[in-house]
Amino acid sequence: MSQIRELLDCFKKVATCPGKIVREYREKTGKGAVGCFPVYTPEEIPHAAGMLPVGMWGGETTLRLAPSALPSFACSIMQSITELQLQGVYDSLVAVIVSSPCDTLKAMGQKWRRQVPCIQFAHSRNTKIDAAADYTRREYQSIRARLEAACATTISDEAIQTSVRIYNEHRQVMREFSGLAASHPDLVNPIDRHMVMKSAFFMRKENHTVLVKALNGLLAKAAKKPWEGVKIIVSGIMLEPVSVLEVFKQNQIAVVGDDLAQESRQYRVDAPEGADPLDSLARQWLSMYGCSLIPDPEKSRFSLLRSLVEQRGADGIVLCVMKFCEPEEFDYPPMKAYMEKNGINLLQIEIDQQIQSVEQIRTRIQSFAEILRAQRARRASIAQL
Amino acid sequence: MDKSATSREMLDYYLKKSYADAAAAKKSGKKICWATSISPCEFCETLGIHMLYPENHAAAIAARHGAEDMIQVAERKGYCLDICSYARLNLAYADIGRSVAEEMPLPDFLLVCNNICEVVIKWFENLSYELKIPLITLDMPYNYGPEPTERGVDYIVAQFEDCVRQMEIITGNTFDWQRFNEVMDIALESSFWWLKAMSLASANPSPLNGFDMFNYMALIVCLRGKNGCRDTFRKLTEELEEKIRLGYTAFPGGEKYRIMWEGIACWPYLNFTFRTMRNSGMNLTGSTYPVAWALEYDRGDLRSLARAYASTANNSSLPGQIDLRVRVMREYGCEGATYHMNRSCKTMAFLHHEMQGAVSAATNTPFISFDGDQSDPRNFSGAQFETRIQGLREMIDQRRQARPGREGEL
Numbered sequence: 001m002s003q004i005r006e007l008l009d010c011f012k013k014v015a016t017c018p019g020k021i022v023r024e025y026r027e028k029t030g031k032g033a034v035g036c037f038p039v040y041t042p043e044e045i046p047h048a049a050g051m052l053p054v055g056m057w058g059g060e061t062t063l064r065l066a067p068s069a070l071p072s073f074a075c076s077i078m079q080s081i082t083e084l085q086l087q088g089v090y091d092s093l094v095a096v097i098v099s100s101p102c103d104t105l106k107a108m109g110q111k112w113r114r115q116v117p118c119i120q121f122a123h124s125r126n127t128k129i130d131a132a133a134d135y136t137r138r139e140y141q142s143i144r145a146r147l148e149a150a151c152a153t154t155i156s157d158e159a160i161q162t163s164v165r166i167y168n169e170h171r172q173v174m175r176e177f178s179g180l181a182a183s184h185p186d187l188v189n190p191i192d193r194h195m196v197m198k199s200a201f202f203m204r205k206e207n208h209t210v211l212v213k214a215l216n217g218l219l220a221k222a223a224k225k226p227w228e229g230v231k232i233i234v235s236g237i238m239l240e241p242v243s244v245l246e247v248f249k250q251n252q253i254a255v256v257g258d259d260l261a262q263e264s265r266q267y268r269v270d271a272p273e274g275a276d277p278l279d280s281l282a283r284q285w286l287s288m289y290g291c292s293l294i295p296d297p298e299k300s301r302f303s304l305l306r307s308l309v310e311q312r313g314a315d316g317i318v319l320c321v322m323k324f325c326e327p328e329e330f331d332y333p334p335m336k337a338y339m340e341k342n343g344i345n346l347l348q349i350e351i352d353q354q355i356q357s358v359e360q361i362r363t364r365i366q367s368f369a370e371i372l373r374a375q376r377a378r379r380a381s382i383a384q385l
Numbered sequence: 386m387d388k389s390a391t392s393r394e395m396l397d398y399y400l401k402k403s404y405a406d407a408a409a410a411k412k413s414g415k416k417i418c419w420a421t422s423i424s425p426c427e428f429c430e431t432l433g434i435h436m437l438y439p440e441n442h443a444a445a446i447a448a449r450h451g452a453e454d455m456i457q458v459a460e461r462k463g464y465c466l467d468i469c470s471y472a473r474l475n476l477a478y479a480d481i482g483r484s485v486a487e488e489m490p491l492p493d494f495l496l497v498c499n500n501i502c503e504v505v506i507k508w509f510e511n512l513s514y515e516l517k518i519p520l521i522t523l524d525m526p527y528n529y530g531p532e533p534t535e536r537g538v539d540y541i542v543a544q545f546e547d548c549v550r551q552m553e554i555i556t557g558n559t560f561d562w563q564r565f566n567e568v569m570d571i572a573l574e575s576s577f578w579w580l581k582a583m584s585l586a587s588a589n590p591s592p593l594n595g596f597d598m599f600n601y602m603a604l605i606v607c608l609r610g611k612n613g614c615r616d617t618f619r620k621l622t623e624e625l626e627e628k629i630r631l632g633y634t635a636f637p638g639g640e641k642y643r644i645m646w647e648g649i650a651c652w653p654y655l656n657f658t659f660r661t662m663r664n665s666g667m668n669l670t671g672s673t674y675p676v677a678w679a680l681e682y683d684r685g686d687l688r689s690l691a692r693a694y695a696s697t698a699n700n701s702s703l704p705g706q707i708d709l710r711v712r713v714m715r716e717y718g719c720e721g722a723t724y725h726m727n728r729s730c731k732t733m734a735f736l737h738h739e740m741q742g743a744v745s746a747a748t749n750t751p752f753i754s755f756d757g758d759q760s761d762p763r764n765f766s767g768a769q770f771e772t773r774i775q776g777l778r779e780m781i782d783q784r785r786q787a788r789p790g791r792e793g794e795l
């Protein structure tokens with residue numbers, strides 16, 4: 001087996017059995033894991049406490065208990081989280097941290113009913129004024145204090161400072177990985193790519209960085225081969241379940257870049273280093289952009305996607321709208337108009353973690369891929385003339 | 386306005402006038418602001434900017450049965466069914482500029498305050514993007530704890546100051562802090578008389594048919610900073626006090642059951658829901674709306690203003706929301722509650738489950754829940770509503786039988 005494949009399998013193993021990883025981490029270090037709800041949780045704080053910050057992005061599960069606690073029109077990811085919560089899956093965590101950028105998350109923080117302490121917080125939603133940085137810094141300070149109480153430990157500035165550096169380096173290697181994966185669709189298929197991204201939620205970032213760096217090194221040396229299939233950029237909250245990614249793979253559709261909350265959005269901007277690490281994190285929040293959850297009347301997300309399409313030579317965009325996610329649903333109409341105006345192909349699919357069958361999505365993706373292939377062939381023949 | 390006018394006439398007069406004034410202002414080149422329903426009106430009012438409220442306008446469209454056509458316009462643009470129907474109606478209105486409701490001139494800028502929900506952030510962002518106009522944001526951080534934090538208040542005050550600066554640039558006028566104090570006085574008085582009038586529903590029997598509250602609400606949403614609003618609610622208070630003196634009841638057959646209505650009205654079915662409850666002898670005496678616009682703050686004090694606007698019901702923690710409903714149930718003598726499981730409003734609907742259980746336990750009262758939507762007529766079933774209301778009546782009756790004497794009190 002090639003070294004690249006071995007490494008990719010290693011990421012997959014981590015991404016597909018988080019429970020085991022958390023257990024092992026606890027046994028090895030005597031420290032626990034802190035659950036981080038999506039999105040933009042300042043993971044650096046639990047990381048600085050020596051904890052394992054784990055991402056809580058739901059998963060494929062049958063809803064048995066959730067319907068009695070959460071109305072059916074809540075987003076699919078929070079349905080899964082509610083189900084897993086009520087099943088007691090998160091009971092071994094030291095604490096969970098919940099942000100509040102949408103109405104569903106606001107409610108989720110309040111609906112938390114387990115013994116595990118829930119640390120809710122609210123980012124500034126007005127990112128245009130300086131006072132927002134001060135507010136967010138103090139909000140992070142409050143997360144630190146509540147986490148110190150939950151973990152019965154203290155979290156020093158120095159420790160957070162170190163974590164900020166580790167996370168910045170990790171962001172850097174993840175951005176590199178995204179670029180390298182785009183250059184080697186023959187070596188990194190959409191599922192592999194997703195697993196590399198997802199595994200980051202279940203490893204200490206310094207360790208994940210080492211592995212990704214190794215993978216990046218191998219990819220950088222590998223010969224580039226022409227890609228016969230089509231290339232797309234994916235956008236949205238997340239692109240799961242794997243059965244949907246499987247459809248991409250089967251149809252020779254390469255994911256050459258993403259604007260997913262679960263993947264590259266979190267790696268877009270580094271925290272500026274400075275004397276006060278919480279201020280660094282707050283300033284990082286203020287400089288984030290191009291996301292449905294960051295208020296932005298300019299809708300920089302659209303131009304960002306357009307440049308990504310151009311940079312990576314993509315044939316189109318697949319917008320993966322999480323079922324019942326209003327922030328994403330609001331972006332679709334103007335995005336559709338923007339892409340039409342700019343001649344960029346856009347397909348919207350609905351993401352449902354409780355999906356029973358992918359057949360409908362398969363048909364839509366296949367016909368989208370056919371359109372893209374035909375366009376590509378047309379372009380190639382024009383170029384030959 | 387004629388001194389002998391009833392509060393109902395005053396309500397109609399001032400509402401019509403506000404749309405007419407805004408249309409005239411637009412024609413003469415003055416600035417129009419679209420704002421969210423519990424955003425601070427004090428700043429625009431001080432600068433003489435005409436404010437209009439898309440939520441109220443969308444409710445009027447729905448109540449006049451004009452929602453379906455507009456919703457189709459929004460759907461053609463790509464706005465899916467799961468999005469708050471007020472937003473869908475308004476985004477359609479912004480596109481086509483007409484509806485069955487009053488003409489609402491398009492805005493020159495927008496004021497969004499997320500103390501009601503996060504949906505408005507996205508909704509107003511889309512308006513700003515599509516209409517290419519400035520958006521002023523007043524972010525009221527969610528109170529996941531018991532009350533607004535000091536850091537939150539500092540941040541809101543800084544936003545108030547920034548908002549004033551932005552409005553000065555937009556209008557080219559200087560903000561008059563003296564006038565600001567006067568506006569605050571009016572807004573405080575409007576809130577005072579609104580709450581005073583609405584709280585008379587606690588009388589037994591209530592002089593107020595609860596569905597009237599939904600009608601009067603338009604005024605406190607749209608004109609809180611104006612004398613007409615204050616005067617109307619002062620008048621309404623007088624009228625209701627008189628009715629109490631005369632032992633008047635809003636119900637022909639007498640008010641048999643006093644109910645709390647949780648959530649927004651179903652505007653397309655306002656009449657139907659009202660009649661169904663009335664036929665069961667139910668009066669809607671309890672609601673969280675009276676306190677929603679009873680904004681109390683210290684005049685001239687921006688920190689106090691920040692706290693008041695940050696403490697809305699929707700922006701409160703679950704325990705805070707439960708306490709509020711328990712208080713309403715007790716103060717207004719409610720024997721049961723109906724929860725509107727509003728497909729449009731996730732911020733209200735998602736805590737219903739916890740709220741219902743806790744409020745019912747604390748007050749020892751039954752409740753029902755029905756599916757609906759404040760302005761999308763497709764998400765409501767009349768048959769389900771009737772059955773649930775009947776169920777509620779039976780549950781209350783059973784409790785009364787278990788506690789003889791209670792009916793006599795009513």
Ligand code: SF4
Nearest residue numbers: 075102104322325326
């Ligand atoms: S998927 Fe959308 S609605 Fe659900 S929690 Fe995330 S941002 Fe909120």
Ligand code: SF4
Nearest residue numbers: 469501502504729730
């Ligand atoms: S109905 Fe609910 S979601 Fe819609 S604007 Fe009002 S508070 Fe927000």
